[in-house]
Amino acid sequence: MVVSIPTCLPTEALTLIYSCQQMKDGHIKKFSIFSLALTVTFIHCSCLARNKDEKAFSDRAEEIASYANVAQDIIDLAVRGKAQNRSYERLADFTDTIGNRVSGSKNLDLAIKYMYNALRENGLENVHLEPVKIPHWVRGEESAMMLHPQNHTLAILGLGSSVATPKGGIEAEVLVVESFEELKKRAKEASGKFVTFNQPFVSYGKTVQYREFGASEAAKVGAVATLIRSVTPFSINSPHTGWQDYQEGVKKIPTACITVEDAVMMARMAKRGQKIVVRLTMNAQTFPDVDSFNTVAEIIGSEHPEQVVLLSGHLDSWDVGQGAMDDGGGALISWEALSLLKDLGLRPRRTLRTVFWSAEEQGGVGAQQYFQLHKVNISNFNLVMESDMGTFTPLGLQFTGSTQARAIMAEVMKLLKPINTTNLEEHAEGTDIEMWMDAGVPGASLHVADSKYFWFHHTNGDTMSVQNPVEMNLCSALWAVVAYVVADLEEMLPRLDSMVL
Amino acid sequence: MVVSIPTCLPTEALTLIYSCQQMKDGHIKKFSIFSLALTVTFIHCSCLARNKDEKAFSDRAEEIASYANVAQDIIDLAVRGKAQNRSYERLADFTDTIGNRVSGSKNLDLAIKYMYNALRENGLENVHLEPVKIPHWVRGEESAMMLHPQNHTLAILGLGSSVATPKGGIEAEVLVVESFEELKKRAKEASGKFVTFNQPFVSYGKTVQYREFGASEAAKVGAVATLIRSVTPFSINSPHTGWQDYQEGVKKIPTACITVEDAVMMARMAKRGQKIVVRLTMNAQTFPDVDSFNTVAEIIGSEHPEQVVLLSGHLDSWDVGQGAMDDGGGALISWEALSLLKDLGLRPRRTLRTVFWSAEEQGGVGAQQYFQLHKVNISNFNLVMESDMGTFTPLGLQFTGSTQARAIMAEVMKLLKPINTTNLEEHAEGTDIEMWMDAGVPGASLHVADSKYFWFHHTNGDTMSVQNPVEMNLCSALWAVVAYVVADLEEMLPRLDSMVL
Known part of the structure; x- marks a missing residue:
């Protein structure tokens, strides 16, 4: 047979x-x-279809490879041409002029104005602001003092959305626990006390739950306030702020981060059986939501202006440091990508749209409203990109999308061989783009050498000193090549997983 | 022939x-x-004499090698026996109880009492305090604010011995320079201004001159105060304090360290031609010298009680952090060494004397007075040891002494093979022992993996969190083996360089 x-x-x-x-x-x-x-x-x-698909893919791979010279031009301009260090210099000017810019602050308004003007002066197209409503929480004066067994000033940062203490502060004994499980076991000891969560740092994703939910969990067992160990693997007595969420129906108690050093010291004291007494004073206030804007600039597509590759970072920061790393760098390379293409006179078939989100730190607030407004046109969103994990030495691109789209992106990444960043990795990340990805739009995020990212994250140490012009050049080059090529390809990135390679 | x-x-x-x-x-x-x-x-x-010397040395090498079992016992007890982690636990209890302890403070008095009692309770011999007079400088409230081109709170630490600002502070423009040379060139611009020294970090030894002498150099050209970039290669917006010296006959102006981040930001602003205005307020006060003590404990020698091997660290610290690294660790391993030998019932021929110095940070003040008091017996000082560069993983022993003594010490270090720390290096260091070495007494200091030492040095980050019990076990073992063997050898270490090997 x-x-x-x-x-x-x-x-x-x-x-x-x-x-x-x-x-x-x-x-x-x-x-x-x-x-x-x-x-x-x-x-x-099936084989005939596959052969046809393979032929189609081979054609697309060829099409992508034909961008090698363009990619080289972009890289040259960014890394050693006249645009060298420009994204760094722009970021320095921006952060040295505005400083940090928390949701609802006058500084965030100034930052948006600064960027609106700068993008226009840069000659980008369709520069405009899109109104959003954002939270307005103000830290106010805050302090914490250990009174027993030692007089010791605790470096703290109240957590975003925390309520204030009563006037004059709260003075209470401290219960130190390492986990939610331990808190449950020792629930009876918590009543009327501060709960200090001295959870070890495992990873940001796993450990941040104590910052986010610690206050309500402690309130459920009668605590009067929480002192959360800062979510970081390394500290020079540096407290880290961040958002926290009160649970519906649970009493709101004041909550602040203390330093790793102080949390660990309290744990040592508790282990010795020493009584720990702290006084915490916080004057935080939450005001009604205020008007703000997502800031938009484009290079309008030559053939399909309605189709969009979106590049983004968030313009807001916490109210500490300069917000240079989180996320000034991400915003700046998203601007720089458009500047590089403009300098080279490159106009892709589809529109390149840079968006600076407002109020990301409060849970992607500006980006959520953008999604609600624009999702009616979701079929025109070709690729959504966000950089929000630092702009250190780029290692590759994280990508979420269909197998077909991944295969295409892998070819696009080959164009970055001149700067040795051809890796295409799994799972794009970004609070501001995740709803698009959940809805099926391909998404990409920048993967950088981020091993020290959480050392500075949400601290006074997030300044221009952690940024490096050469690293930002490389990030900008990668960002521009990916955005441009994807926006210029004959076809949009496929969303359905129908092609097997 | x-x-x-x-x-x-x-x-x-x-x-x-x-x-x-x-x-x-x-x-x-x-x-x-x-x-x-x-x-x-x-x-x-000459050869006959040399052969005799060689024979003598060979005998001493044999003598030293015979301590292998004793060394192993000390190491076992420190590293894996019942004394494991004891120096760390003692340091934690000490620093968590007392906190930092700057010269002249109540805390330093408490620290001396704590240690006096602890050494007695430990059963060490001849535990006593030796009176010294030490400086009494109090920081007081201090703050600095950039008013132009941006409103920005500067994290500062006034420098030890600095005068205060007038009440209400000083508000003035800032001149940023990178070096004393640049200051001289731009002398005419300095009058009536703050001088910010934004000197790059080269090494502590080279860079610290700006902290020490910056104020007087700036005062000579009419500056009203100085803001010195903290002397560190790494920062999370962490200001570093430290001693500074006013020059005789030069006007005393207030001086404080700012963070690396803020110094570099000011340099960027100055380069852009932006006018920088700062308000500095310092309430520092210098009071008359106060009474204090060097703290002493011994194991008295069995044959030559008047001959001494001295082990030391300083008990005072700056008025920030816990002073765990600088120099709690050095003091604690000098105590631990005696404890280990006591536990093993080892009493050497000569006396082992642990000294905790007072007011090292003000220029080895307690140690200088000790030297003046005891130099009459200098011929009885066999070896002076200090640990003041951290108690991280030990790498070896730094040694200053004659060639003959060095050869003997090299043999002693071989006993540390079980913990792989046999290196004998050049040049012992230690503010508190250098006058003995200058006078010809052999000196030794502990060399540890100190690449991050200056990240924490004189900051709020100098806490128990930088200490590691396993590393302290190793340091204690090395310290105890060296001290014991040198104190027990038949002969004292030779001081004259008469033997060529």
């Missing part, structure tokens, strides 16, 4: 050949010629 | 053989038999 073997050899074909072999050996007694014919037909058609 | 060649082959002998060879070849025409005879006699005598 001879079976014509297609040029492609998928699993089905190999199974069939094996089955036929089994038949020859007489191991299978009953065999339906009809079944066999059907199977052969199926395999044949 | 036959020349009897001694068993040792020093340079002189080789020269002689070569000379004879030259004579045989007839290259040297004139040759005095008398000269030759004299030379041979000299070499012969």
Whole structure:
């Protein structure tokens, strides 16, 4: 029995050949010629389709490879041309002029104005502001003092959305726990006390739950306030702020981060059986939501202006440091990418749209409203990109999308060989783009050498001193090449997982 | 011509053989038999003496090697026996109870009392306090604010011995310079201004001159105050304090350290031509010197109680952090060394004396007075040791002394093979022991993996969190083995450089 073997050899074909072999050996007694014919037909058609897909992909790979010279031009301009260090210099000017810019602050308004003007002066297109409503929480004066067993000033940062203490502060004993489980076991000891969460740092994703939910969990067992160990693997007595969420129906108690050093010291004291007494004073206030804006600039597409590749970072920061790393750098390379293309006179088929989000730190507030407003046009969103994990030495691109789209992106990344950042990795991340990805739009985020990112995250140490012009050049080059090529390809990135390679 | 060649082959002998060879070849025409005879006699005598020295050294090397088992016992007890982690636990209890302890403070008094009691409770011998007079400078409230081109709170730490600002502070423009040379060139611009020294960090030894002498150099050209970039290679917006010296006859102006981040930001602003205005308020006060003590404990020598191996660290710290690293760790391993030997019932021939110095940070004040008091007995000081560069993973021992003494110490260090810290390095360091070394007494200091030492030095980040119990075990073991063996050898370490090996 001879079976014509297609040029492609998928699993089905190999199974069939094996089955036929089994038949020859007489191991299978009953065999339906009809079944066999059907199977052969199926395999044949399937292979024809696959060959067609492969041809299509090969054409696209060729199309992408043809951008090698353009990619080299972009890289040259960013890394050693006249645009060298520009994103760093712009970021320095921006942060040295405005400083940090928390949601609801006058500084954030100034930052948006600064950027609106700068993007216009840069000659970008369709520069405009899109109104959003954002939270307005103000830290106010805050302090904490250990009174027993030692007089010691605690470096603290109240957490975003925390309520204030009563006037004059709260003076209470401290219960130190390492986890929510320990708190549950020792629930009876918590009443009327501060709860200090001295959770070890495992990863930001896993450990941040104590900052986010610690206050309500402690309030449930009668605590009067919480002191959360800062979410970082390294500290020079540096407190880290961040958002926290009160649970519906649970009493709101004041909550602040203390330093790793002080949390660990309290744990040592508690282990020795020493009574710890702290006075905490916080004057935080939450005001009604205020008006703000997402800031937008474009290079309008030549053939499909309605179709969009979106590049982004968030313009707001916490109210400490300069917000240079989180996320000034991400915003600046998203601007720089457009500047580089403009300098080279490159206008892609589709529109390149840079967006600086407002109030990301409060839970992607500006980006959520953008999504609600624009999701009606979701089919026109080709790729959504965000950089929000630092702009240190780039290691590659994290990507979420269909297998087909991933294969195309892998080809695009090959264009970055001149700067040795061709890696295409799993799972794009970004609070401001995740709703698009959840809705099926391909998403990309920048992966950088971020091992020290959380050392500075949400602290007074998030300044221009952690930024490096050469690293920002490389990030800008990667960002621009990816955005431009994807926006200029003949076809949009496919969303459905129908092509097997 | 036959020349009897001694068993040792020093340079002189080789020269002689070569000379004879030259004579045989007839290259040297004139040759005095008398000269030759004299030379041979000299070499012969010199070799005999050398052979005797070598024999003596070989005996001492054997003597030292015989301590291998004792060294192993000390190491076992410190690293994996019941004393494991004891120095760390003691340091934690000490610093968590007392906190930091600057010269002249109530905390330093408490620290001395704590240690006096602890050393007695530990059963050490001749525990006593030796009176010294020390400086009394109090920081008081201090703050600095940038008013232009941005409103920005500057994290500062006034420098030890700085005068206060007038009430209400000083508001002035800032001149940023990178070096004393630049200040001289721009002297005319400094009048009436703050001078910010934004010197790059080269090494602590080289860079600290700006902290020490910056104020007087700036005052000479009419500056009203100085803001010195903190002396560190790494920062999370962490200001570093430290001592500074006013020059005789130069106006005393207030001086404080700012963070690396803020100094670099000011330099960027100045480069852009932006006018920088700062308001500085300092309430520092210098009071008359106060009474304090060096704290002493011993294991009294069995044969030569008057002869001493001195182990030390300083008990005072700056008025920030916990002073755990600088120099709680050094003091604690100097205590631990004696505890280990006591636990093992080891009493050396000579006395082991642990001293906790007072007011090292003000220029080795307590140690200077100790030297003045005890130098009359200098011939009894066998070895002076100090640990003041952290108690991280030990890498070896730094040593200052004669070539003979160095050879002996190299043999002693071989006993530390079980913990792989046999390195004997050049140049012992230690503010508190340098006068002894200058006077010819052999000195030793602990060399540890100190690459991050200056990240925490004189900051709020100098806490128990930088200490590690396993590292402290190793430091204690090294410290105890060296001190014990040197104190127990038949002979004191030689001071004169008369033996060539």
